[in-house]
Structures are given as C-alpha cells and as structure tokens.
Amino acid sequence: MIIYLKNIWETYATVFEGMAITFSYLLQRPITVQYPDRMKESVPETLPEKYRGRLMVDTELCTACGLCAKACPIDVIEMKGGRAEGKKGLRLIYFNIYHGKCMYCNLCVEACPAEDGEEDEHHTAIYFKKNFEGSSYTLNGLVEQFIPPDEARRRLKESEEIAAKRAAAAAETTKNSEAKQESDKPKDGGDV
Amino acid sequence: MNFALPLLEKLKQEMTSKTSEIIQADSKMPILKIEAKDIREAVKKLHDDPAFDMKYLNCISGLHLTQTKEDGTLDLLGFEVLYVFSSARDFSTIAVRVDLPEKNPAIDTIDDLYGSANWFEREVYDLLGVNFINSSDLRRIMLPQDWEGHPLRKDYKEQASYNGMPTTRPNEMESIRIE
Amino acid sequence: MITENDLQSRVEITPINGSEIEINMGPHHPSTHGVIRFILFLDGEIVVRAVADVGYLHRSIEKIAENLPYPMFMPYTDRVDYVAAINCNLGYALAVESLAGLEVPERATWLRMIGAELNRINSHLIAVGALAMDVGATTPFVHAIREREYILDLLEILTGTRMNNNYVRFGGVCQDVPEDFFKKTEKFLDHFVLFLGEFNRLLTTNKIFLERLINVGILTGDQALGFSFSGPNLRASGVGHDLRRIDPYCFYSDMEFSVPVGSGVKGTTGDSFDRFIVRIDEMLESVKILRQIMSKIKEGPIQSKIPRKIVLPAGESYHRSEAPRGELGFHIVSDGKSNMPYRIKIRTGSFAAMTSLSELFKGMMVADVVAYFASLDVVAPEVDR
Ligand code: SF4
Ligand code: SF4
Numbered sequence: 130m131i132i133y134l135k136n137i138w139e140t141y142a143t144v145f146e147g148m149a150i151t152f153s154y155l156l157q158r159p160i161t162v163q164y165p166d167r168m169k170e171s172v173p174e175t176l177p178e179k180y181r182g183r184l185m186v187d188t189e190l191c192t193a194c195g196l197c198a199k200a201c202p203i204d205v206i207e208m209k210g211g212r213a214e215g216k217k218g219l220r221l222i223y224f225n226i227y228h229g230k231c232m233y234c235n236l237c238v239e240a241c242p243a244e245d246g247e248e249d250e251h252h253t254a255i256y257f258k259k260n261f262e263g264s265s266y267t268l269n270g271l272v273e274q275f276i277p278p279d280e281a282r283r284r285l286k287e288s289e290e291i292a293a294k295r296a297a298a299a300a301e302t303t304k305n306s307e308a309k310q311e312s313d314k315p316k317d318g319g320d321v
Numbered sequence: 322m323n324f325a326l327p328l329l330e331k332l333k334q335e336m337t338s339k340t341s342e343i344i345q346a347d348s349k350m351p352i353l354k355i356e357a358k359d360i361r362e363a364v365k366k367l368h369d370d371p372a373f374d375m376k377y378l379n380c381i382s383g384l385h386l387t388q389t390k391e392d393g394t395l396d397l398l399g400f401e402v403l404y405v406f407s408s409a410r411d412f413s414t415i416a417v418r419v420d421l422p423e424k425n426p427a428i429d430t431i432d433d434l435y436g437s438a439n440w441f442e443r444e445v446y447d448l449l450g451v452n453f454i455n456s457s458d459l460r461r462i463m464l465p466q467d468w469e470g471h472p473l474r475k476d477y478k479e480q481a482s483y484n485g486m487p488t489t490r491p492n493e494m495e496s497i498r499i500e
Numbered sequence: 501m502i503t504e505n506d507l508q509s510r511v512e513i514t515p516i517n518g519s520e521i522e523i524n525m526g527p528h529h530p531s532t533h534g535v536i537r538f539i540l541f542l543d544g545e546i547v548v549r550a551v552a553d554v555g556y557l558h559r560s561i562e563k564i565a566e567n568l569p570y571p572m573f574m575p576y577t578d579r580v581d582y583v584a585a586i587n588c589n590l591g592y593a594l595a596v597e598s599l600a601g602l603e604v605p606e607r608a609t610w611l612r613m614i615g616a617e618l619n620r621i622n623s624h625l626i627a628v629g630a631l632a633m634d635v636g637a638t639t640p641f642v643h644a645i646r647e648r649e650y651i652l653d654l655l656e657i658l659t660g661t662r663m664n665n666n667y668v669r670f671g672g673v674c675q676d677v678p679e680d681f682f683k684k685t686e687k688f689l690d691h692f693v694l695f696l697g698e699f700n701r702l703l704t705t706n707k708i709f710l711e712r713l714i715n716v717g718i719l720t721g722d723q724a725l726g727f728s729f730s731g732p733n734l735r736a737s738g739v740g741h742d743l744r745r746i747d748p749y750c751f752y753s754d755m756e757f758s759v760p761v762g763s764g765v766k767g768t769t770g771d772s773f774d775r776f777i778v779r780i781d782e783m784l785e786s787v788k789i790l791r792q793i794m795s796k797i798k799e800g801p802i803q804s805k806i807p808r809k810i811v812l813p814a815g816e817s818y819h820r821s822e823a824p825r826g827e828l829g830f831h832i833v834s835d836g837k838s839n840m841p842y843r844i845k846i847r848t849g850s851f852a853a854m855t856s857l858s859e860l861f862k863g864m865m866v867a868d869v870v871a872y873f874a875s876l877d878v879v880a881p882e883v884d885r
Contacts, residue, residue: 140707147702151639160646179660179675202572207494227494234575234666235674257660268493282499349598350817377725380818382831382845403831405818409725409739412746416818437728437855444851448562463555463884472563473843 173259181233181257186224186275191254192243193219200240205231206255211288212295222288223281228263229271325413328373329353332415336363344418352403352416360419361429367406367415368434376409378431381441383449386420387475395476399423400451404431427452430459448473519543527556531634531870534880538857540866547869550861552854557884565844570596570810571670573844578664580828580846581882584623586615586659587823589668594749595819595830596670599812607800608672609750613793614685615658615667616750617786621692622651623824624732624779624786627877631776632703634874635712640703647695650688657681670810672803682794689787696783704780713776714767717860717872724770727859728852731826733876736762736778737770743822755792757785772875779877809839825849825877850882 162168173182184205193210205227210219235257243254265271276284326343329351333341341355341363355363367375382405386398400421407414419428430453432439442453443462450471453459460466469480479488526537535556541549561580565573577592578585590612597604604612629644652662658677659665667673703709719729724737734741742759744752760781762774814836820829826849833843853876861869 136707143706144708147639147706150698150702177657177660178678180656181660200572202568202575207498223499225494225497229493232575232664232666233661234578234664235660236572236575236666239669239674269496272493272497274497278497278499285499345815348815348817352816376722378728379820379827380728380829380831380845380847382818382847384833384843384845403816403818405829405831409722412741414818435728436723436726436859437852440851440855441728461555463558465555472560473566 173261176259179257180259180261181235182259182261183228183257183263184226184231184233184237185256185258186226187245187252187254187256188221188224188275190243190245191221191224193221194242196240196242197237197255200236202234202236203230203232206237209285211284212291213284213287214291220284220288221276222284223278224275226273226275227271228273229268233257324350325415326351328408328413328415331372332363332366332417335366350416352418354418354420357419357421357428360417361431363417364404364406364431364434367417374408374410375406375415377407377412378435378437378441379405379407379414381405381438381445383445383451383473385449385474385476397423397476400426400449402428402445402451421451425452426450427454429454430456432457447471450474520548525869527553531874533630533874533878536854536878536880536883538861538869540861540869542866545865545867547861547864547866550858550869552857554854554880554883557881559881559885561885562844562846565841567840569839570812570841573841574669575664575666577846578666579881580848580885581623581823581825581850581879582663583626583879584619584824585663585665586612586619586655586667587623587821588828589666590616590750591819591821591823591828592830593668593670594821595817595832596810596812598819599817599832599834600670600810602671602806603804604671605801605804607676607798608802608804610793610797611658611673611677611802612668613750613752614790614797615655615665615673617790617793618651618654618658618685620824621783621786622648622655624783625651627824628699628703628776628779631871631874631877632709635709635871637703637706637709640699643695643699643702647692650691654681654685654688657684669803671806672801676802682797685790686794689790693784693787696780700780704777710766710773712867712871713773713875714771716772716868717864717875718768719770719856719860721770723856727856729826729849729856730852731822731824731849732778732782733775733826733849733853735760736774738762743820743827747820749821752789755789757789760785772871775875775877811836811839812841820847823849825879825882826852846885848882848885850876850878850880851885853878854883 165172193208195208195210198206198208208224209222211222213220237255238253238257241253241255245252329343333343333353336355336359338356338359341353344352344354367373382403384401386401388396388398390396402419402421404417405414421428428451430442432442439456439458440462442456443459445451446453446459447461447463448471461468470477482488520541520543523540523542524537525540527535537553539551539553540547559579561576564576574589574592577588580588625644625648629641632640655665656662658681659667660675719737721737721739724734724739729737730741738761740759740761745759760778762769762778764774765777766773812834814834816831816833818829818831820827827847828849829847831845831847832841835842860872864872
C-alpha cells in the first residue's frame with residue numbers, strides 16, 4: 130500500500146517537474162519563425178558562405194572542359210563544348226543540369242578549374258547558389274538548360290561548320306605535307 | 322588495426338587438416354584461408370576454446386571471384402566468404418576466409434554458435450547465392466523472395482521488370498537532347 | 501520481403517489457434533523509424549513469435565560501389581546512415597587512406613573529428629528523442645529536435661549542407677571553416693550542457709518514462725556479444741567496447757574521455773533504460789572531446805596531395821570505426837588494377853542490432869516491443885543499405 134501511494138506521489142511529482150519546464154517555455158520567446166514572410170532578412174542572406182543550394186553555371190566563365198561532368202557520380206550534368214568563330218578555346222554548346230537527381234555533393238565544384246578572380250564573390254564556373262527553393266510541378270521542370278535550346282542549336286551548327294572547315298583544311302595540309310613528304314622522301318628517309 | 326597474427330598461427334596449428342594457409346601475412350589484415358569442410362571445426366574452436374574466446378562475430382562478407390580475360394569476358398572462379406571474429410576479452414580480431422566453387426557454392430552454417438550469424442548469412446545468400454547448409458532460416462533478406470538472380474555476382478543481369486513494374490525509369494534529360 | 505505464401509512455407513508456423521492473432525507492425529509505422537516491418541503473433545498482449553522483415557530501403561549501395569571510382573563513392577556513404585553522415589564518410593575515408601597510404605594534414609583530422617563528434621551528438625539526440633516519443637512523451641522529442649537544429653546550423657557552416665554532408669575527402673576535408681565557427685561551437689556546447697540538465701529533469705527522472713524502460717528488453721553482456729551488438733547498445737550491456745579506445749583512429753588516442761557503460765542504474769544491466777542513459781552520457785563525453793579539439797586545433801593545410809587516380813594494392817581489408825550506431829566496418833577488396841573497388845561490404849551497427857529482435861521479442865508485451873526496439877536506435881537505411 131505504501132509503495133502504491135509512493136509510486137503515485139513520485140509520478141505526480143516528476144510529471145509536474147516536467148510540466149514546470151514546459152510552462153516555463155510559455156513565457157519565453159518562441160525560437161521558431163514564420164517562413165518566409167516574417168523573416169527580418171531573406172533566408173539566403175543568413176546562410177553560410179559555402180552553402181550548397183541550387184547548382185549554377187557561369188556560362189561566360191566556363192571553358193567547357195567537361196571535368197565537372199566527369200566528376201559527377203550520377204551523370205547529372207550533360208554538357209558539350211565546341212569551337213566558335215573568333216574565340217580561342219572551346220565554347221559551351223549546351224549545358225544541362227538535372228536538379229532532380231543532383232545530391233549536392235560538391236564533387237563537380239571541386240573539379241572545376243575555371244575560377245572567377247573577384248574578391249567578394251569568388252566562385253568557380255560551376256557553383257552553388259544560396260537559393261534553395263527549387264521545387265517544380267513536373268520532373269521535367271527540374272532540368273535546367275543554361276544555354277537556351279535555340280542558341281544551343283545555333284552553336285552546335287556553328288561548331289560543326291568550323292569543325293568541317295578545319296577538317297577540310299587539315300585534309301588539305303596533310304595532302305600537302307604528304308606531297309611534301311613524297312618529295313622529301315628521297316632526301317631524309319621520310320620519317321617526319 | 323589489431324588483427325592478431327599470433328592467434329591465426331595458433332589456430333592454423335590446432336586445425337586437424339593441414340591445408341590451411343595464412344595469406345596477406347605482412348599486410349594490415351592477415352587472413353587464414355581454410356577449406357569449406359573445416360569451417361565448423363575452426364569456428365567451434367574459436368568460439369569455445371578459452372584461448373581464443375572469440376564470442377563476437379564482427380561480420381560475414383562475401384564476394385564473387387572473377388578474372389577479366391583478355392577479350393573482356395569474365396572468368397568465373399567461384400566465391401569467397403570472409404568471417405571476421407573478435408575476442409570478447411581484448412577485442413583482438415582475426416579473419417578467416419573460405420573459397421567456394423562456382424557451381425553450387427555451399428558451406429556449413431554457424432548460426433547455432435552466434436546469434437547474429439543467421440542474418441549475416443542470409444545477406445550473403447541473398448546477394449551472392451551462397452548456400453548455408455543446415456541454416457535455421459535461409460530466406461532472402463533484402464530482395465523480394467521471388468527476385469531472380471543474385472545481384473552482387475559479377476555476371477548478374479538485372480531483370481527488366483519485376484511483377485510488371487519496370488526496373489529502370491526514363492531519363493528526363495533525353496527529352497531535351499538536341500543531338 | 502515476405503509474402504504470405506513464403507511465410508507459410510518457409511517459417512515454421514504452428515497454425516494460428518483460437519487465442520493467437522497475427523498483426524503487422526509496419527512497414528509504415530511511426531515507431532519503426534523508417535520502413536521496417538514486424539510480423540507479430542500475439543497471444544493476448546504477449547508476443548509468441550516475431551518475424552522481422554527488412555529490405556524496403558535497399559538501395560544496393562554495395563553494387564553501386566563496384567561501378568564507381570573510389571572518390572565518387574563518398575557521397576553514397578552519406579546515405580548509409582543519413583543521421584550520422586560524417587561518421588560514415590570518415591569510416592570510408594580512413595579505410596581507403598590506410599590501404600592507399602595517404603597522408604592527412606593535422607588540421608583536417610581535427611576538423612574531421614569535430615564533424616564526427618557533432619554528428620554523434622546529433623544522432624544520439626534523435627535516438628533519445630525518438631525513444632521518448634515512442635513511449636509516449638512527445639515534448640522531449642521537440643526539445644531534442646530543437647537542439648539538433650543548432651547542430652545542423654553548425655554543420656552548415658562546417659560543410660555547407662545540413663544533412664548528407666559529404667564532407668570528408670581522401671587526404672583531407674572539402675573546405676576550411678571560418679574562425680567564428682569555433683566561437684559558435686563553444687557557445688553551443690555551453691548551452692548544450694545546460695540543455696542536457698533540463699532534458700534530464702524533463703524526462704530522465706520521469707516516473708512514467710522510467711517504468712516503461714526499466715527491466716524491459718534485458719540483454720546480458722554475453723547475449724549482446726552473441727548478437728554482434730556494437731556501440732552504445734553493447735556498452736549498455738556492460739561491455740566497454742569502444743573502437744575509439746581499443747582501435748584508435750584520428751587523434752582519439754590523445755583525447756581524454758571515458759567510455760560510459762551500462763551498470764543498471766535503475767534496474768538491471770542491459771535494460772532499455774541503460775541504453776538510453778548510455779547515450780545521454782555519451783553526448784556529455786562528446787562535448788568533452790569537442791572542447792579538447794577546440795583547444796588543440798591549429799591553422800594549417802586541410803588537404804594533402806593525393807594522386808589523381810587512386811588504385812589500391814590488390815588484396816582485401818576490413819576497416820572499422822565507431823559510428824553512433826556502433827561498429828561501422830568497410831570490407832574493401834581491390835584487384836590492384838582498376839580505380840574502382842572490386843567489392844565493398846559495409847557492416848553497420850543497426851544491422852547487427854536487428855538480428856536480436858526475433859529472439860528478444862518472444863514473451864514481450866506489444867508496448868515493450870516498441871520501447872525495446874526504440875532503445876536500440878535502429879535506422880532503417882543502415883540496415884538495408
Ligand atoms: S553536386 Fe554532385 S551530384 Fe550534383 S551535379 Fe555536382 S557532382 Fe553531380
Ligand atoms: S568543370 Fe568548370 S569549366 Fe569545366 S566544363 Fe564544368 S563548369 Fe565548365
């Protein structure tokens with residue numbers, strides 16, 4: 130009987146102890162905040178510098194080297210580079226990122242060699258924005274094309290033309306050099 | 322790592338059949354390679370002999386042994402089952418390895434000695450198709466019971482659909498390809 | 501997964517007689533912490549027989565590993581145990597580094613330890629909070645989640661993400677931290693110790709809570725060893741098995757911390773309450789470790805030079821480390837030629853804990869089943885991988 134009463138007493142005592150803590154929270158300011166309309170500043174501003182939000186590509190900075198696509202474990206990035214008129218090196222033809230598959234692992238960013246030198250907003254060509262709101266109504270809406278399709282088609286054509294031209298030119302030079310080789314052959318054994 | 326080589330040598334000496342050998346002796350993890358028929362003797366010794374006192378089974382792992390031939394095809398060489406035990410006293414650890422043939426790989430179960438062995442064995446059975454003889458409950462554990470094949474085999478081909486459900490899904494990137 | 505026919509044919513079932521009923525607990529059940537299913541055969545409120553059924557979250561991580569180069573597999577280790585992602589990263593990185601012989605700079609090791617210990621506290625908070633909720637106390641869970649939120653904020657500064665951090669790289673970590681991170685962590689730790697006091701007042705002394713856990717699901721040390729328990733679950737049964745101690749990695753051998761073991765403070769050694777209190781104590785130990793790290797960490801490089809293509813020497817190895825849910829082992833096999841592993845097997849603490857269920861559930865009340873299972877702190881993706 131005594132044990133029974135003691136148990137009841139202990140139960141009430143400890144429950145009220147817990148209640149006291151719970152009630153003390155009634156008098157404190159809540160730590161939750163209403164999102165997004167009652168925030169003092171927008172959420173992305175409060176995030177740390179290297180927050181991994183939505184993946185972005187700086188199409189001007191990108192040298193179309195393809196290292197990011199190679200570093201990605203799940204083929205989130207599909208890209209292609211090609212020659213352009215009046216530009217040294219490669220230019221992006223298309224660059225698509227499927228956000229629905231990306232797991233924000235940072236491997237592509239670490240692989241990217243192209244860096245922006247600016248002090249305050251230093252980033253690589255492929256980088257994470259702080260924006261994290263990226264929902265879409267369809268799966269397809271999660272595919273982001275950084276070069277618009279029309280532009281991409283135009284660039285593809287241009288690069289193909291240049292490539293064809295170069296191939297022709299190369300064929301020409303090889304023909305020439307072959308001809309040259311022929312003529313050179315008797316002199317130095319022909320191993321150019 | 323405290324993988325204990327002396328304990329392995331002791332075990333090797335005390336085995337009745339003398340075909341066991343220690344491999345990777347100079348690496349971080351020396352392994353005693355024994356024959357499949359000796360597994361119960363070895364494990365019983367490890368479990369019951371106070372000199373070993375290996376009451377703790379860390380893990381049972383398995384793998385498919387293959388060799389890629391020059392023309393790119395696979396030479397199937399059988400299976401390996403690796404047991405890792407720890408001593409209950411000082412937690413020194415030893416590893417025992419058994420090689421099994423490619424056709425009908427089977428090995429005696431140890432689930433009457435270790436309470437956890439059954440689940441570890443079931444996983445090896447499920448993913449590799451190694452049979453554990455006299456097991457108390459050998460069912461698939463990860464995959465559905467009517468799944469075909471054992472996925473961790475190197476020559477595994479995934480079935481195209483399971484009960485009418487396709488096992489792959491379309492790539493969203495395909496719809497926007499321009500090439 | 502089990503279908504009805506399999507059950508009838510594969511598990512020996514005495515036909516259900518009049519007093520016995522069969523119920524399904526899960527796969528979607530609030531107290532199974534993910535998708536795990538139990539088939540319980542009840543006589544009244546007593547469990548006569550139980551079958552645990554897992555595999556609903558099997559993502560074939562081990563098969564994926566065989567088709568990816570070593571560095572690319574790192575993000576997948578996050579998903580082995582998403583509540584303690586950095587611990588899994590660390591286990592995998594240590595395994596590969598020790599095989600490939602890669603150096604890790606000092607600061608990187610400290611940062612890894614900070615990440616791992618913060619993650620351990622985070623994980624234990626979930627464990628004790630969820631345990632409280634499963635036995636009917638909703639408020640403590642909210643408190644635990646609130647504290648976890650602070651840790652996630654810290655991890656956000658440290659790694660850039662809140663969960664699935666993918667923070668550790670071979671030979672280092674992926675990014676350095678700003679100096680004010682340490683101040684914030686210091687502040688959090690001070691606050692956290694106070695919080696644990698409050699949490700104890702709220703929960704650990706609560707009579708109803710105690711009655712639900714004391715002497716429920718008792719596992720002796722021998723039993724726990726036999727079921728391959730590890731981590732807090734094994735320590736709660738009175739076995740002082742902590743891989744940070746017996747097989748030290750990183751700089752844990754220089755750290756001063758004690759390994760809390762269950763001693764049956766309120767009931768019997770190895771009961772559910774011991775598993776609960778060991779986790780609470782362990783959080784305090786982690787706080788101690790974090791404080792020591794913070795006093796020792798120095799400026800320095802965070803990434804050593806590693807070869808572009810990592811090829812491990814041929815052979816196999818089993819490397820283990822202490823994750824919040826126990827021994828996390830990586831059995832890595834390499835053929836010595838390719839830059840992909842030949843086989844990776846991941847041994848996790850939750851998987852081992854699950855092996856005990858069918859045995860232990862026998863003779864328990866249904867309510868105790870929930871309490872016992874919650875006290876094991878099983879996370880479903882870690883079971884299935
Ligand atoms: S973050 Fe990871 S998953 Fe996403 S695109 Fe980059 S490498 Fe691929
Ligand atoms: S790695 Fe950087 S520069 Fe290279 S293709 Fe990707 S984004 Fe462009």
